[in-house]
Amino acid sequence: MKYKSQKVAYMFFALSIVLLLLQIVYGFIMGFAHAGFDGLHDFIPFNTATATHKNLLVVWLLSGFMGAAYYIIPEESQRELVSVPLAKLQFWSLAAVGVTAVIGFHFNWWEGRKFLEIPRPLDYLVVVNVLLFLGIILVTLFKGKEKTTTAMVLAMGLFFAALLYLPGMVWFDNQSVDSFFRWWVVHLWVEGVWELIMGGILAFLLIKLTGVDRELIEKWLYVIVGLTFLSGILGTGHHYYYIGAPKYWLMVGGIFSALEPLAFLGMALFALAMYRKGEKNHPNKIALYWTLGSAIVSFAGAGLLGIAHTIPSVNIWTHGTLITAMHGHLAFWGAYAMIVIAIITYAMPLMTGRKLYDRPAAHYAFWLSNIGMIGMTTAFAAAGVAQVYLERKVGMSFMDAQKAIEVHFWILIGAATLFTIGIIYYAVNFFQHGLPTDEALVKE
Amino acid sequence: MTGPDLREEKSFLYPPGGILIWIIVLVELLTFGIALIVFRVNFHQHYDVFLSSQNMLSKNVGLFNTIILITSGYFMATAMINIKRAKQKNAVRWLLFTILTGVLFLIVKTWEYSIKITEGHGFGFDSFFDFYWMLTLFHFIHVLVGLLILTVLLYKLQKGHYHSGNYLDVESGGVFWHMCDLIWILLFPVLYLLH
Numbered sequence: 001m002k003y004k005s006q007k008v009a010y011m012f013f014a015l016s017i018v019l020l021l022l023q024i025v026y027g028f029i030m031g032f033a034h035a036g037f038d039g040l041h042d043f044i045p046f047n048t049a050t051a052t053h054k055n056l057l058v059v060w061l062l063s064g065f066m067g068a069a070y071y072i073i074p075e076e077s078q079r080e081l082v083s084v085p086l087a088k089l090q091f092w093s094l095a096a097v098g099v100t101a102v103i104g105f106h107f108n109w110w111e112g113r114k115f116l117e118i119p120r121p122l123d124y125l126v127v128v129n130v131l132l133f134l135g136i137i138l139v140t141l142f143k144g145k146e147k148t149t150t151a152m153v154l155a156m157g158l159f160f161a162a163l164l165y166l167p168g169m170v171w172f173d174n175q176s177v178d179s180f181f182r183w184w185v186v187h188l189w190v191e192g193v194w195e196l197i198m199g200g201i202l203a204f205l206l207i208k209l210t211g212v213d214r215e216l217i218e219k220w221l222y223v224i225v226g227l228t229f230l231s232g233i234l235g236t237g238h239h240y241y242y243i244g245a246p247k248y249w250l251m252v253g254g255i256f257s258a259l260e261p262l263a264f265l266g267m268a269l270f271a272l273a274m275y276r277k278g279e280k281n282h283p284n285k286i287a288l289y290w291t292l293g294s295a296i297v298s299f300a301g302a303g304l305l306g307i308a309h310t311i312p313s314v315n316i317w318t319h320g321t322l323i324t325a326m327h328g329h330l331a332f333w334g335a336y337a338m339i340v341i342a343i344i345t346y347a348m349p350l351m352t353g354r355k356l357y358d359r360p361a362a363h364y365a366f367w368l369s370n371i372g373m374i375g376m377t378t379a380f381a382a383a384g385v386a387q388v389y390l391e392r393k394v395g396m397s398f399m400d401a402q403k404a405i406e407v408h409f410w411i412l413i414g415a416a417t418l419f420t421i422g423i424i425y426y427a428v429n430f431f432q433h434g435l436p437t438d439e440a441l442v443k444e
Numbered sequence: 445m446t447g448p449d450l451r452e453e454k455s456f457l458y459p460p461g462g463i464l465i466w467i468i469v470l471v472e473l474l475t476f477g478i479a480l481i482v483f484r485v486n487f488h489q490h491y492d493v494f495l496s497s498q499n500m501l502s503k504n505v506g507l508f509n510t511i512i513l514i515t516s517g518y519f520m521a522t523a524m525i526n527i528k529r530a531k532q533k534n535a536v537r538w539l540l541f542t543i544l545t546g547v548l549f550l551i552v553k554t555w556e557y558s559i560k561i562t563e564g565h566g567f568g569f570d571s572f573f574d575f576y577w578m579l580t581l582f583h584f585i586h587v588l589v590g591l592l593i594l595t596v597l598l599y600k601l602q603k604g605h606y607h608s609g610n611y612l613d614v615e616s617g618g619v620f621w622h623m624c625d626l627i628w629i630l631l632f633p634v635l636y637l638l639h
Contacts, residue, residue, distance in 0.1 A: 219464075255479050259471065262471070262474075
């Protein structure tokens with residue numbers, strides 16, 4: 001750690017870890033409900049659990065991104081954050097809005113639009129909060145000594161992510177039109193601007209961990225991120241199949257979705273090439289595991305499992321089934337969860353001065369969570385294929401098909417248990433680092 | 445962009461214009477390639493609709509535009525040769541011709557578009573025209589971007605920024621421009637001619 005104000009990142013990272021644990025709880029509630037044990041139904045019905053599970057994911061990832069920005073931007077632009085009190089205010093207001101939203105879901109206070117359930121009054125608070133965050137980051141960046149490509153791409157990603165929140169706040173009377181613009185937020189985040197954020201964090205980590213020339217990493221990485229980003233924009237078309245949008249989206253969505261895995265493959269190959277080229281003497285090996293893991297698992301989850309159901313002639317059968325859950329889990333885990341965990345793993349020893357990366361717990365966390373998540377993905381895949389066959393080919397009713405695939409959810413719960421043990425190891429290791437301290441400052 | 449020292453190694457990683465532009469070319473060709481294959485598959489599935497709509501396109505306008513773009517590509521290559529031979533003034537002139545022919549292509553294409561629209565064969569008329577508009581509009585945007593790149597290159601070439609010792613940027617701009625030609629040379633027969 002080079003600047004005192006970087007410590008503020010800790011609060012965001014801690015919030016991320018806590019919300020991740022809470023997200024897992026809601027995952028289990030749904031897993032058991034699918035397996036036939038829906039004892040909490042009167043208090044937390046499935047729709048509440050699913051909304052909470054997904055919104056917690058978004059909030060903990062955003063909190064992780066914000067923490068990453070508060071850590072990376074001072075270091076890259078070589079100056080303190082312009083205001084630490086404002087950053088703390090931004091943190092507490094983010095936490096307050098997040099908690100209010102989650103509690104509200106349990107009292108049916110929400111908009112009922114998938115992924116964008118947060119009620120409208122809270123939307124405005126989110127906007128104010130994000131504006132404050134962007135203000136702190138951008139002013140720091142522009143007052144800084146250096147404007148590196150890495151910092152600019154990260155800041156650009158955060159700026160556009162904020163901008164793309166707005167289409168979700170426009171009121172439409174028509175269900176199809178509403179869905180159309182809803183995907184501008186959801187899809188253009190995860191397959192567009194969030195990839196800039198991921199690219200920025202990935203570049204920062206590769207530069208620090210491999211010791212390869214900054215110029216080389218920045219040049220190559222942004223070509224690949226650029227390709228991912230460009231294929232992702234028109235790839236939005238794969239959400240427009242069979243929802244009432246014009247037919248030409250079948251063609252546009254199919255073609256550009258087919259390109260998306262290639263960009264992810266490029267990113268994975270690139271990260272591995274930089275690793276092989278690097279010096280391999282950075283002590284924090286486990287941070288490198290998470291970094292490379294993110295590049296590889298996002299290719300598998302976002303790239304391969306994405307193309308598995310974005311071709312229109314496949315999607316006509318699989319649209320809105322557990323096949324989507326299969327893709328969603330590994331894609332979010334690989335692309336975003338792992339990159340956030342990677343930056344936390346990298347930053348914690350530097351902020352606290354406690355080098356806990358050689359502990360077995362750090363390695364258990366990595367392997368158990370990854371093996372568990374791959375098991376979960378497989379269980380979702382089996383359940384999804386069976387669901388598609390029974391419900392859409394055989395013609396069983398939705399609930400009968402769900403009853404028939406109950407057994408897969410026991411496998412899911414088993415794999416999820418493994419995953420959870422990994423995350424608990426991670427959380428324990430995280431909090432054992434203790435609080436960040438000025439004693440960890442390193443003068444150059 | 446990398447300087448000329450790396451280029452002189454004649455490394456596989458530094459083809460004319462640098463490796464990065466060739467990655468873009470590869471991805472572009474792949475995209476248009478997939479789209480054209482999907483188009484052909486659809487053509488065979490809805491043969492009568494596609495055939496009657498295809499006959500509404502003017503082959504002569506298409507051919508004319510093909511010739512314009514190929515000529516423009518020739519001008520670009522000539523400009524490049526002149527830079528390498530340190531004939532700065534000639535290079536500027538040929539690059540200007542390249543841009544003018546590019547603009548002519550856009551004018552003819554726009555005229556063709558306006559006829560299609562007044563005839564009522566716009567986007568959404570039928571599957572054939574969906575493909576027609578999508579593919580040619582994507583190509584149109586590429587030509588526009590190409591012209592933007594060439595204009596910047598022309599400006600910097602005039603200022604003396606590029607010369608026989610420093611031309612990697614011009615070369616990669618040229619590669620992009622030739623890619624626009626190549627895509628059109630693929631689009632024209634597949635969209636206008638092949639039954």
